[in-house]
Amino acid sequence: MIRVLQGNRPHEPECPCCADARLGRRSLIGAGLGLLACTVPGGAEAQVARGTRRVSVQRAYTSDSFSGVYFADGRYVTEALRKLDWVFRDLSREEVTPMDPRLFDVMNAVAARMEANEAFQVISGYRSPETNAATARRSGRVSTVSLHMSGMAGDMRIPGRDSYAMARLAATMGLGGVGLYRRDGFVHLDCGQSRRW
Structure with a gap:
């Protein structure tokens, strides 16, 4: 059985006609439009919430990958997510x-906008504070408050x-x-x- 975590689901709007029993002309028009929005199936937000999302990644310098x-x-x-956490780990500390x-x-x-089926090649994912500090000392292009340390960033390319x-x-x-590192190709x-940047 596949266990899942609750994702961010769009807030379901409260139907405006239930909010106030005394409706004026403008309120009635707004309520009618709101009711229509509440009852139209398959809206963009609903499709995103119910949709299936895939990602394919391959870690540079290792044979680790995930596609699914x-x-x-x-x-x-x-x-x-656990498998992706492993692929995106800090390689220098195995963290x-x-x-x-x-x-x-x-x-x-x-990937969808690029119509890319190829895997992202991940150069760098999570960085421990120690790894990030060492990387920042070697390169002035690395932030000392990088989102890599929060597990929110990755450096990647699509070969x-x-x-x-x-x-x-x-x-x-x-x-x-979005940062382009043209010389390094990622x-x-x-x-x-x-x-x-």
């Missing part, structure tokens, strides 16, 4: 942390795909942070605030 469903029937799949599943949502959305095009597309989607994606 990590979100189904409005919930994150626990076993899939695993729970990754923020919203990162996989960002990756899923980017055979243009990293610049991927970064541009991800940035226009506004789902989180893109930083995170599920924090929308920003780019």
Whole structure:
């Protein structure tokens, strides 16, 4: 049996006609529109909540990989998240942390928009504070407050795909942070605030 975690489900709107028994003309029109919205099946939010989300990842420098469903029937799949946590672990310390599943949502959305079936190659996922500090000392491009330490970020590429095009597309989607490391050929994606560099 697959165990699942409760995902972020969209708030179901309260039907406005139940809120107040005395409705004026404007309230009545608003109530009618609200009632229509409450009863229309298959809205975009409902499809996202009930949809199936997949991700394919392969860890650079190891043979670790995951390809499959990590979100189904409005919930994150626990076993899939555990496997993804392992793939995204801090390799230098062999340290695993729970990754923020919203990162996989960002990756899923980017892959869908790119029409990419290939696996993301993960260069860096979770970084322990010690690993991040050591990396920051070696490179001025690494933040000392990196979202990698919170399990909210990954540096990745899709082999055979243009990293610049991927970064541009991800940035226009506004789902989180996007950084292009053109010289190294990878893109930083995170599920924090929308920003780019």
